[in-house]
């Protein structure tokens with residue numbers, strides 16, 4: 001069975017809507033494994049080292065716009 005990983009739906013991700021003040025992505029901040037990170041504030045997050053993603057759902061639970069699924 002393939003490992004479950006986070007997938008970002010960039011159509012749903014609107015950083016300036018969910019973090020208008022500091023521009024910090026809540027989902028990336030929730031990823032304590034440093035797999036999902038922002039390169040710059042006010043930008044959508046990226047998934048780095050996808051093969052290391054734990055599929056733990058911390059990021060998807062933190063995103064207020066359901067922009068992340070675990071599949």
Ligand code: SF4
Nearest residue numbers: 013014018025026063
């Ligand atoms: S992934 Fe979610 S929390 Fe992160 S910037 Fe996009 S909409 Fe906001």
Ligand code: SF4
Nearest residue numbers: 031053054056057059
């Ligand atoms: S599923 Fe877990 S490890 Fe993977 S990007 Fe989300 S928070 Fe990070």
